[in-house]
Amino acid sequence: MNKLLISLAILIFGLAACSGDDHASQSSSGEGQKTKSVKLVLDWTPNTNHTGIYVAKEKGYFEEAGLNVEILMPGETGADQLVASGKADFGISAQEALTQARVQDIPIVSIGAVIQHNTSGFASPKEKKISSPKDFEGKTYGGWGAPVEKAVISSIMKKENADVNKVDIVNMGNTDFFTAVKRDVDFAWIYYGWTGVEAELRNQELNMLYLTDYSEKLDYYTPVLTTSERMIDNHADTVKAFMKAVSEGYQYSIDHPEEASEILIDAVPDLDPELVKASQKWLSPKYKDDASQWGIQKEEVWQNYADWMYNHDLLDKQLNAKDAFTNQFLPENKE
Structure with missing residues (x-):
């Protein structure tokens, strides 16, 4: 992505x-x-x-x-x-x-x-307790610095009257998802078919919020x-x-x-x-x-x-x- x-x-x-x-x-x-x-x-x-x-x-x-x-x-x-x-x-x-x-x-x-x-969405380790876009508030998102990221996060948060300005958005570049969420990131945008499946193999439970669950325009x-x-x-x-x-x-x-x-x-x-x-x-x-x-x-x-x-x-x-x-x-x- x-x-x-x-x-x-x-x-x-x-x-x-x-x-x-x-x-x-x-x-x-x-x-x-x-x-x-x-x-x-x-x-x-x-x-x-x-x-x-x-x-x-x-x-x-x-x-x-x-x-x-x-x-x-x-x-x-x-x-x-x-x-x-x-x-x-x-x-x-x-x-x-x-x-x-x-x-x-x-x-x-x-x-x-x-x-x-679209099989992508926002993933987080289960222990981060992010089960809905509302839970993004007070959390750190690790991305790559593109405007589309904040726009997508904001659009799905608005559906739950949540505020994207309460999300700390940082650039994690090409850092591995599993490394990033252990270190300084709470959630990130992934393709489930690769990173999500890898999490299953690692026995790492994820909460996965697919974009398609929040808007058909994101499909x-x-x-x-x-x-x-x-x-x-x-x-x-x-x-x-x-x-x-x-x-x-x-x-x-x-x-x-x-x-x-x-x-x-x-x-x-x-x-x-x-x-x-x-x-x-x-x-x-x-x-x-x-x-x-x-x-x-x-x-x-x-x-x-x-x-x-x-x-x-x-x-x-x-x-x-x-x-x-x-x-x-x-x-x-x-x-």
């Missing part, structure tokens, strides 16, 4: 320094067939949000689609900036970051929702797959091939969570196997959830969250939601 907003800030101020060249390139295979090499930048270190991508690579779905996909870490530059500048062809972002980017006229587009509903897409308008305009066939393979990868992860987790573990040996397997079991049903197919996005979800951001002074102008996302590259667009 924090990496996305940090990356957005870098994106807005650093985009002008980047080249606009596309990175998609063609090479010949040993059989004389043309394959296109493309770059995909993750939003964070590899985790189960990304399993479908690693499955698509390992199971040969990218190869079948005529693609050679290089998976990159975001580094300090950030996925959004690399995609917008043409330094990468595809990326992982989130609706909140892409919305702010679009309002700044940065030409990136969401081409698929990795998870259908936005996070994370999402992105590309640039340039790729859509000039390499639509590549985008379509990429999304076909990725869709197959996530569908496999939905149908075979245990096997999919093993693929991710083999691809990224530094990950904790127990955490990956438990996280994958929790997350696999949530990739598609109640949608007609994996990856589908709705305009009302984009509009609702953009309206919420605008009404909380997080956007300088209204978002044109129709231009921020597309379902056209999904293999079976049923909407």
Whole structure:
């Protein structure tokens, strides 16, 4: 979560320094067939949000689609900036970051929702006794310094007539959640599918306040797959091939969570196997959830969250939601 907003800030101020060249390139295979090499930048270190991508690579779905996909870490530059500048062809972002980017006229587009509903929220160890937003008063929140944090905390506290000014908001940067709540923080914003599941494995009881329990406008897409308008305009066939393979990868992860987790573990040996397997079991049903197919996005979800951001002074102008996302590259667009 924090990496996305940090990356957005870098994106807005650093985009002008980047080249606009596309990175998609063609090479010949040993059989004389043309394959296109493309770059995909993750939003964070590899985790189960990304399993479908690693499955698509390992199971040969990218190869079948005529693609050679290089998976990159975001580094300090950030996925959004690399995609917008043409330094990468595809990326992982989130609706909140892409919305702010679009309002700044940065030409990136969401081409698929990795998870259908927002699984993030405010977590705290049970002993902190934070069971509702009212309990935030007098407590310390550890965040990453983005305006959206205070706005979200304030909006859900108002539902209980609580005062956000009674919350001590500090910047904990990239400090590990479990370290932070032991040291000087009472609660933080997490994705349950990774940090929450890790807490279960640690036998650390959490109170979890999901954003979706307090406002349907906070049920936005996070994370999402992105590309640039340039790729859509000039390499639509590549985008379509990429999304076909990725869709197959996530569908496999939905149908075979245990096997999919093993693929991710083999691809990224530094990950904790127990955490990956438990996280994958929790997350696999949530990739598609109640949608007609994996990856589908709705305009009302984009509009609702953009309206919420605008009404909380997080956007300088209204978002044109129709231009921020597309379902056209999904293999079976049923909407």
